Amino acid sequence: MSAKAFLTRRLTFSACHRLHSIHLTDKKNLEIYGKCNNPNGHGHNYVVKVTVCGEIDNETGMVMNMADLKKYMEEAITKPMDHKNLDLDVIFFADKPSTTENVSVFIWESLKRIMSSPELLHKIEVYETENNIVTYYGD
Numbered sequence: 362m363s364a365k366a367f368l369t370r371r372l373t374f375s376a377c378h379r380l381h382s383i384h385l386t387d388k389k390n391l392e393i394y395g396k397c398n399n400p401n402g403h404g405h406n407y408v409v410k411v412t413v414c415g416e417i418d419n420e421t422g423m424v425m426n427m428a429d430l431k432k433y434m435e436e437a438i439t440k441p442m443d444h445k446n447l448d449l450d451v452i453f454f455a456d457k458p459s460t461t462e463n464v465s466v467f468i469w470e471s472l473k474r475i476m477s478s479p480e481l482l483h484k485i486e487v488y489e490t491e492n493n494i495v496t497y498y499g500d
């Protein structure tokens with residue numbers, strides 16, 4: 362049995378969005394989301410941290426090659442969301458508000474599809490602003 366370790370990689374991306382739920386009236390949307398319901402949207406410089414957890418391989422000394430994690434994150438996060446309008450460009454948000462909670466779920470599901478060892482995925486942290494942070498463990 363090898364020692365277990367947690368590996369975290371960080372990336373940033375920029376995107377705009379509007380908080381709006383198709384399941385609510387315009388009045389209710391404005392009441393709930395306030396300034397974030399502005400029809401023309403607003404932008405964020407998101408910071409994402411992805412953590413994987415697993416045994417340190419005896420031969421390679423790694424849980425996962427950081428170069429592979431970088432590649433997965435670019436494919437699952439940068440490619441679909443960087444410099445995009447989340448609501449219009451990412452189909453996942455067509456029927457869901459682009460809250461940081463839902464951005465975290467999108468990243469988790471995308472990484473799970475792409476990674477060659479998806480069972481190693483442990484945690485997603487998304488910083489929408491310096492002060493607003495969502496943590497997601499996939500359940």
Ligand SMILES: Nc1nc2c(c(=O)[nH]1)N=C([C@H](O)[C@H](O)COP(=O)(O)OP(=O)(O)OP(=O)(O)O)CN2
Nearest residue numbers: 380394397403405459460461462489490491492493
């Ligand atoms: N549960 C959630 N609440 C809110 C979310 C979210 O994703 N999940 N998102 C927002 C807005 O998108 C908004 O852009 C947040 O920005 P802002 O209020 O400017 O951010 P700060 O709290 O960091 O700014 P302060 O200056 O500290 O008010 C809103 N709610």
Ligand SMILES: [Zn+2]
Nearest residue numbers: 378397403405
């Ligand atoms: Zn926002």
